[in-house]
Amino acid sequence: MKLAAICEFLESLAPTATAEDWDNVGLLVGQPDADVTRVMTCLTVTPASAAEAIARGADLIVTHHPMPFRPLKRITTADTVGRLLWELIGNRIAIYSAHTAWDSAVTGINQQLAESYGLTEIQPLLPSSDATLSPGSGRWGQLAAPMTLEWVLSITRNFANMERLQYVGDPQRVVSRIGVACGSASSFAEPARRVGCDVLITGEASFHACLECEASGIALVLPGHYASERFAMESLAERLSQGLSGVDTWASEREADPLRWF
Ligand SMILES: [Zn+2]
Numbered sequence: 611m612k613l614a615a616i617c618e619f620l621e622s623l624a625p626t627a628t629a630e631d632w633d634n635v636g637l638l639v640g641q642p643d644a645d646v647t648r649v650m651t652c653l654t655v656t657p658a659s660a661a662e663a664i665a666r667g668a669d670l671i672v673t674h675h676p677m678p679f680r681p682l683k684r685i686t687t688a689d690t691v692g693r694l695l696w697e698l699i700g701n702r703i704a705i706y707s708a709h710t711a712w713d714s715a716v717t718g719i720n721q722q723l724a725e726s727y728g729l730t731e732i733q734p735l736l737p738s739s740d741a742t743l744s745p746g747s748g749r750w751g752q753l754a755a756p757m758t759l760e761w762v763l764s765i766t767r768n769f770a771n772m773e774r775l776q777y778v779g780d781p782q783r784v785v786s787r788i789g790v791a792c793g794s795a796s797s798f799a800e801p802a803r804r805v806g807c808d809v810l811i812t813g814e815a816s817f818h819a820c821l822e823c824e825a826s827g828i829a830l831v832l833p834g835h836y837a838s839e840r841f842a843m844e845s846l847a848e849r850l851s852q853g854l855s856g857v858d859t860w861a862s863e864r865e866a867d868p869l870r871w872f
Contacts, residue, residue, distance in 0.1 A: 611857055613670060613704055614642035616649070619853050620672065623846075624708040624715040628744035633710045634676040639695065640704025646670050649850055651843045652862035653836065655705065660694045662864040664701045671698070672846065674839055676707040712842070713792055714738070714747045719842040723790040723811065724749040726769050727762070735789055735801045748791040748798045750807050756786040759829050762809055770837035774871055778820045779829025785809050792838040796823070796830070803828045813838030836867035 617637050629635040646669040652659040655677040663671050678691055687693040698705065712718045714734070724732045729751025738746035760781040767775055789802030789810040796815035803810075803826055810828055813835035823830045847861040 611646055611854055612642065613637070613640055613644045613646050616646055616670060616850075616854060616857070617642065617706060619850070620706060620708055623849065624711040624718055625743045626708065626711050628714055628738065628740075629709060629711040630747075634679050635707050635709050635711055638676060638678060638705045638707055639699060640670070640706070644669065644702070644704065646704070647857060649847075649854075649857055649859045650862055651847045651850070651859065652865050653840045653843055654865065655694055655698070656865055657690075657694065659862045659865040660698055662862055663703055664697065666860075668703055670704045670706060672706050672708075672850070674707065674709060674712065674843060676709055677705055710747070711744070712846070714744045716745060719792045719839055720747070720749045720790055722842055722845060723792060723838070724751050724788075727751075727765060727788055727790070727811075728754060729788055730754065733805075735791060735798050735805070748789060748795065748801065750787060750789040750802060750805055753786050753788065756784045759783045759785055759809060759831075762788065762811070762829075762831055766811060766831050766833050769841070770833040772833060772837060775834070775837075776832040777830060778815075778823050778832075779809065783808065783829060785829065792842075793835055796820075799823050799826070799828050799830065811838075834867060834869060836869070840865075840867075 626636045648668045649670045650668040651672045654675045685692045732751040734746030735748030738744045785808035787807045789807035791798035791812045795812040796819035811831040844861045847859045850859040
């Protein structure tokens, strides 16, 4: 398939016009009329995921986090971004990112996260101004029956396949309305509190954001940035396999969370 046709398919899943203003999305590296037969999805282009893409003959990386993200004045091997771009371009590997457009998309990361808790009446935390393109960012919804925060913690731990996770709040607190915002999104705590959420699930939050949530009375569940988003790279790879004929797609097997527990 031509790269341009794959970009069109990705655009239909996550319209790039719905990305946040500061974001850098769409086709970031590549030649639209190139032929693509092998596609790897990953959360981030790292030395490990780039090496895997090269070793397994990928023609395209669909990365959640954009690469490049900030404007570049040079591409040399003197820094990590330059070195990875140099290697990928040298191997004729294109790079596409949907990032915040995929976070917010109708079937994107936050919708998938909300559904994993069995929420009903799922709505965006920040509705978009043009609902024909995207519902908006973050999600909130209602549990079928009130549960404890401890229950939310155990569901999150199972979903993220982790032994431990951080949280703010009383584990015995009863919760019925849940907000979700993948990645580093504690800024959604206030909109979540305003619509009556008892808890916000996001990847990570700063110490001061945690204190603010504790003071304002909304619980936080923090499985980590990686765990809050990486699962959606597997589901994206499946969607690409189903939607694109003659293209082999897989989610990176070598990338991993850089944070470890001791
Ligand atoms: Zn992220």
